[in-house]
Amino acid sequence: MNIKTDLESQGYTFVDIYQADRDSEDENPLWYLHVEKIETHSPSSLDARNDELYKLAHKHNISSYDGMDVGPTKQN
DSSP states (O other), X not given: OOHHHHHHHTTOEEEEEEEOOOSSTTSOOOEEEEXXXXXXXXXXXXXXHHHHXXXXXXHTTOSOOOOOOOOOOOOO
16 A cells, blocks of 8 residues: 555545655655645644654655644635
């Protein structure tokens, strides 16, 4: 199972995967995986979710996990 499939099995929705801008051609490419999941959290549950994502990155040999963005959902 790859990380995208693993995240989708946990209720995340795949949005995009894209390469970050590089300062020079000598740098290794850095890729971003963008997934979304609507959840309500307390500070402690959000911290626990972040810990789970760090563990998931380690499980899939992802060399860098830089955290997540949080915010309100879009209103219809």
